[in-house]
Amino acid sequence: MPSIQIYFRITACILLLSGSAVSGIMAQDASDAESHLQVAARILVECAQSVLTEQEPFRFDTESVPEPLSIEIMRILAEENGHRLENLPASSSLQLEIDRMGIEWQSVGRKQLRRHVTASSTAIFTSSDGAVTSNSCANTRSDLVSREAAETLSDPDIAALQPAIPLKKGLRRVLEPIVLIGASAVGTYLLFNLRSRRTDSN
Incomplete structure (x- = not known):
């Protein structure tokens, strides 16, 4: 359960970062x-x-x-x-x-x-x-x-x-790097979390 909660927290952070990037672009309108x-x-x-x-x-x-x-x-x-x-x-x-x-x-x-x-x-x-x-x-x-x-x-x-x-131009160039970095961070965290659990169980 703690792993799932942390996963959702990281996902929420990714979405917030994405929203900040979009709003930053919109704020520069002339x-x-x-x-x-x-x-x-x-x-x-x-x-x-x-x-x-x-x-x-x-x-x-x-x-x-x-x-x-x-x-x-x-x-x-x-x-x-x-x-x-x-x-x-x-x-x-x-x-x-x-x-x-x-x-x-x-x-x-x-x-x-x-x-x-x-x-x-x-x-x-x-x-x-x-x-x-x-x-x-x-x-x-x-x-x-x-x-x-x-x-x-x-x-x-x-x-x-x-x-x-x-x-x-779509938002893909702005959002894709953020999503990829976030997904990589989540995957890395879950991988190390799973390994640590296996080590503890052994």
């Missing part, structure tokens, strides 16, 4: 993740900033940028970076030529994904006096998001911002 479009817009704005002056108002040329993305870029430029945008034809203008834009996912455990947002572009600023300043940039932003949130971050209007989400 929240409040920005959409792919928002992150891509921030990368493109970084490139635009390299050719802009703080004082001069300008017109943003939206023809070379998809509409949802251009709206977010203008919002960041005006609301977060303090630039003055206007639609006057004779004013200075900012043009962004997007060379490449894409999203890559990397699985991190069962509940999380690491997101890599990459964008390369050329920013061209033409001032009201005709002077042209340009700069080419390539940048990547990475962050950790929950798998649940990842399903809501795509933009239906831009193909480059609709990446396929990797398939879920």
Whole structure:
């Protein structure tokens, strides 16, 4: 009877360890993740900033940028970076030529994904006096998001911002080593317990 009780105690410990491993993964879920479009817009704005002056108002040329993305870029430029945008034809203008834009996912455990947002572009600023300043940039932003949130971050209007989400990985890789170690410990204990009983009986 004592052997059976100890067996059940060890089994309970294994289950508790397994539960701790699972809850540890769940506790790392990310929240409040920005959409792919928002992150891509921030990368493109970084490139635009390299050719802009703080004082001069300008017109943003939206023809070379998809509409949802251009709206977010203008919002960041005006609301977060303090630039003055206007639609006057004779004013200075900012043009962004997007060379490449894409999203890559990397699985991190069962509940999380690491997101890599990459964008390369050329920013061209033409001032009201005709002077042209340009700069080419390539940048990547990475962050950790929950798998649940990842399903809501795509933009239906831009193909480059609709990446396929990797398939879920089971808990087998997490739980199997714990169960094997626990089972080995139980088997070893029972084996030595049985041998000691035989020795005592002899």
